[in-house]
Amino acid sequence: MQTPHHRAGLRLPSDLPRGFSAATARVGIRQGEGDDLAVIAADHRCPAAAVFTKNRFAASPIRLSRRHLVSTGGHARAILINAGCANAATGDRGDRDAASSAACLAGELGCSIEEILVNSTGVIGRHLPIDAIHAGIPGLVAKASDAEVEAVAHAIMTTDSAPKAVERTIAAKDGGKIRIVGIAKGSGMIHPDMATMIGIVLTDARLPPDQLDRMLRRAIDKSFHRVSVDGDTSTNDSVFTMASGIAGDAADPSLLEASFDEVCLSLARMIVADGEGASRVLEVKVVNAASQIDAREVAETIGSSLLVRTAVAGGDPNWGRIIAALGRTEATFNPDRIRVEANLVPLFDRGSPIEDPTDAAAKAFSAERVLIGIDLAAGTATETYLTCDLTAEYVRINADYSS
Amino acid sequence: MQTPHHRAGLRLPSDLPRGFSAATARVGIRQGEGDDLAVIAADHRCPAAAVFTKNRFAASPIRLSRRHLVSTGGHARAILINAGCANAATGDRGDRDAASSAACLAGELGCSIEEILVNSTGVIGRHLPIDAIHAGIPGLVAKASDAEVEAVAHAIMTTDSAPKAVERTIAAKDGGKIRIVGIAKGSGMIHPDMATMIGIVLTDARLPPDQLDRMLRRAIDKSFHRVSVDGDTSTNDSVFTMASGIAGDAADPSLLEASFDEVCLSLARMIVADGEGASRVLEVKVVNAASQIDAREVAETIGSSLLVRTAVAGGDPNWGRIIAALGRTEATFNPDRIRVEANLVPLFDRGSPIEDPTDAAAKAFSAERVLIGIDLAAGTATETYLTCDLTAEYVRINADYSS
Numbered sequence: 001m002q003t004p005h006h007r008a009g010l011r012l013p014s015d016l017p018r019g020f021s022a023a024t025a026r027v028g029i030r031q032g033e034g035d036d037l038a039v040i041a042a043d044h045r046c047p048a049a050a051v052f053t054k055n056r057f058a059a060s061p062i063r064l065s066r067r068h069l070v071s072t073g074g075h076a077r078a079i080l081i082n083a084g085c086a087n088a089a090t091g092d093r094g095d096r097d098a099a100s101s102a103a104c105l106a107g108e109l110g111c112s113i114e115e116i117l118v119n120s121t122g123v124i125g126r127h128l129p130i131d132a133i134h135a136g137i138p139g140l141v142a143k144a145s146d147a148e149v150e151a152v153a154h155a156i157m158t159t160d161s162a163p164k165a166v167e168r169t170i171a172a173k174d175g176g177k178i179r180i181v182g183i184a185k186g187s188g189m190i191h192p193d194m195a196t197m198i199g200i201v202l203t204d205a206r207l208p209p210d211q212l213d214r215m216l217r218r219a220i221d222k223s224f225h226r227v228s229v230d231g232d233t234s235t236n237d238s239v240f241t242m243a244s245g246i247a248g249d250a251a252d253p254s255l256l257e258a259s260f261d262e263v264c265l266s267l268a269r270m271i272v273a274d275g276e277g278a279s280r281v282l283e284v285k286v287v288n289a290a291s292q293i294d295a296r297e298v299a300e301t302i303g304s305s306l307l308v309r310t311a312v313a314g315g316d317p318n319w320g321r322i323i324a325a326l327g328r329t330e331a332t333f334n335p336d337r338i339r340v341e342a343n344l345v346p347l348f349d350r351g352s353p354i355e356d357p358t359d360a361a362a363k364a365f366s367a368e369r370v371l372i373g374i375d376l377a378a379g380t381a382t383e384t385y386l387t388c389d390l391t392a393e394y395v396r397i398n399a400d401y402s403s
Numbered sequence: 404m405q406t407p408h409h410r411a412g413l414r415l416p417s418d419l420p421r422g423f424s425a426a427t428a429r430v431g432i433r434q435g436e437g438d439d440l441a442v443i444a445a446d447h448r449c450p451a452a453a454v455f456t457k458n459r460f461a462a463s464p465i466r467l468s469r470r471h472l473v474s475t476g477g478h479a480r481a482i483l484i485n486a487g488c489a490n491a492a493t494g495d496r497g498d499r500d501a502a503s504s505a506a507c508l509a510g511e512l513g514c515s516i517e518e519i520l521v522n523s524t525g526v527i528g529r530h531l532p533i534d535a536i537h538a539g540i541p542g543l544v545a546k547a548s549d550a551e552v553e554a555v556a557h558a559i560m561t562t563d564s565a566p567k568a569v570e571r572t573i574a575a576k577d578g579g580k581i582r583i584v585g586i587a588k589g590s591g592m593i594h595p596d597m598a599t600m601i602g603i604v605l606t607d608a609r610l611p612p613d614q615l616d617r618m619l620r621r622a623i624d625k626s627f628h629r630v631s632v633d634g635d636t637s638t639n640d641s642v643f644t645m646a647s648g649i650a651g652d653a654a655d656p657s658l659l660e661a662s663f664d665e666v667c668l669s670l671a672r673m674i675v676a677d678g679e680g681a682s683r684v685l686e687v688k689v690v691n692a693a694s695q696i697d698a699r700e701v702a703e704t705i706g707s708s709l710l711v712r713t714a715v716a717g718g719d720p721n722w723g724r725i726i727a728a729l730g731r732t733e734a735t736f737n738p739d740r741i742r743v744e745a746n747l748v749p750l751f752d753r754g755s756p757i758e759d760p761t762d763a764a765a766k767a768f769s770a771e772r773v774l775i776g777i778d779l780a781a782g783t784a785t786e787t788y789l790t791c792d793l794t795a796e797y798v799r800i801n802a803d804y805s806s
Contacts, residue, residue, distance in 0.1 A: 056730040
C-alpha cells in the first residue's frame, strides 16, 4: 500500500551537521531484519535539550535521560536509541538496563554516564537483551561517521513505512553555513503531547543550553503537539536536540528559530502522512473561534473522530459526522451561524446543508489531502490539527503488533 | 461475520405490554430493503419520559419531542420513528418535516400533536421524503397490533446486524403481571451520554410521569451511559419510555425499578456486543480508585484506546498499551503500586511485568469476552465500562456508510 509519504518521494539529508557522527547495527532486539541500535554522538560534550512524554508510565530510558539532562545542566555527548523493545513498564530491571547501556556507551566514548541520553521504542513490558546491546556498542563507536543519517532514520523505525529526515541550511554570522538536521520515527500512538515518536534535531549552530531548550519547546508546541494518529500517547515519546556550536552564531537568530521550527513541522507532517495505515492526510482548520481553547477543542475533536476519519478513508462525503463531532464539544458557537467546508467546497452553512448536485463534496473527500474548514463565527482564534484517515490497514497493523 | 450477539442466540419478546400496539412499513426512506417506519402507540394518552442526546446539533425530531414532553407535562400517545435518514442538520425544513409527520400521526390517532414523540436515525444532513411518510402513516395506524416487537426492532435498525429487544415480568399488587419490554438499536456512534442509539422501554405498570422520568434517568445512568463503541455521539440519541398503567402498581416497587434497570442494561449490552464490526466484548473494570471521577476516567480512557481495542481484536496480549493508556489519565495512583489483569490473569504488578511462560495472557486476550481489571490501590471507588474490539470490519462499515 502506497502512503502519501511514499507518493511524495523522499530525499533524506546526506550527512549530519558538523561536529556529529553516528552509527547503527543489528544486535537482535527486534524481530525481522534491519539495524535496531543507533548511536548519535557529538565530538565533544555540547548543549542539549529534550522534551519527553507526559505519560505517567514514562519508560526507564526516559526517566534516566531526564535525570541526566538535569545533572549536566543541559549538556550531552551522545544519544543511544534502540528499536524493538520500549523498555517501559519493566520495573527495577528496566532502570538497571537503561543505566548499564548508558554506562557502556560512556565507557567507550570516555565521558561521564550523565552525558549519555538514551531511549527505546517498540513493545512495552519486555526486557532489553542487555548483553547483546553491551556487545554491540564498541563496534558502533568505532565505525561512527557523519554520513549515517539514513541508517539512523532506518534503525529507529517501528511500524513506519519509510525513514524520516529533513534538513535546513542558513547563513552563519562568519559567512559560513549553519545546518539543522532532523530525524524522526512515528507512527502509531501519535497524539498531542507526543506519542510513540522519537525526534532528534542536530545543529552545528552555537546555542547556550537554555536557549536551545526554549527553541525546542516552542518548535514542538507548533509541530508535534498539533498532530495525531490515534489519540494514544506512549511511554517513550521524546524529541532530543544537540548543538555542536562548530558553525558559530546564526547571521539572523530569528531565521535560525524559524528553520528549527520548520524542521520540527516537516518531521511532524511526515509522521502523520506515514501514520499507521494512512491513505490520506486530514487537516482540520478552525477559524473564528471564541478562544484558543475552543479552537483547539473543536479541531482535536473532529480530527480524532473515528467516524470522520473512516469517512475520509472511504472518500465518503459524510459531513454530518463533522457536525456531530462539533456538536459534542463545549466550544462557544451558535449552530445556526457556523459554516463547514471541505477543500473549499461548502457543506453546511447557517444551520442548513448545502445542496451538492455536482458531487463536489465527494471529490473533496477523495483527495489525497482533505482540508476540513470550520468557521465558528464566534471570535478570532484559529487552530490547525493534522491527522490521517483511519483505514482497515491501521487495524490490521495494530491487531497483531506484539506477536 | 458472526458477532457475539449472534453467537449468543436471540429470543425477542413476542408481544408488547398491555395497552400498546405497533406497526411498521416500508415507505422508501432508506436504501435496500426492509421496513423503515414504525409507530408505537398507547391505547390512550399515558405517562411518558425520554432522555435525549446532549449533542448540540440535536436533530429536528429530538427538539420537537423535547418540547412536546414539556407541554404535556410528561405524557404521550405514540412514538413515530424512521430509519435511513436522521433529519439532523437539516435547518428549518427539517423542523417543518418533523412537525408535519407528528401532525399527520396525531390526525390519524385523533390526539393532539403534542402527544406525539418522533425520532429519526440514519444519515445526517439529508431531508426526509416527507410525502412518502405522510402516505404511509394511515396504513400503519390501521394495522397496529401488540405482536410487532420484532418488526419494530427491525424497522429502526441501521448498521445493527440483529434486532435488539428484551423483557422482564414482575408481580403486580393485584396478583397479575407487570411487563417491561425494551427495544433498541445501535450500533456506531455509541458513547456515554448516548449516541446513534434509540431505546424504547414500555411497561403496563402504573407510574406517575415524574416517577417514570426518575426511573428512566437512573436506569440510563447505569446502562447506556457506561457503554461505548467509537467515542462519537450523535444528533439523534434517545431513550423513550411510556407506562400504560393497565397492570396497576407493582407488588414490590423496588423490584419494578430493578427490572427497569435490567432491561436498560440488557439493551446496552446487546448494543455493545453488536457494535459495528465487533468480534469480542471488552469490559474494563477499575477498582480501588481514589474517586468515582478517577475510576471513570481510567475505565473510559482504556476502553476507548484504539490501540487497546485493536490489540483485543487481534487477540494480542499487548498489555503495555493498557499501561500506556492508564499513564495518560490524570487519576491519582502510584505506578509502583497498581495491578493489571485480563480475565484474572495477572499481567503487571507493582511496577513490573508478570512473566508469562504459559501464554495465559494470549488466551485471555483471545476470549469472546475480555475483562480487563485495573487495581489502582488508591481508594475504594469502582467503575465498569463496556465496549467492543476495533476491527477492520468497523472501518469497512464506516468508510462507506452514506453512499
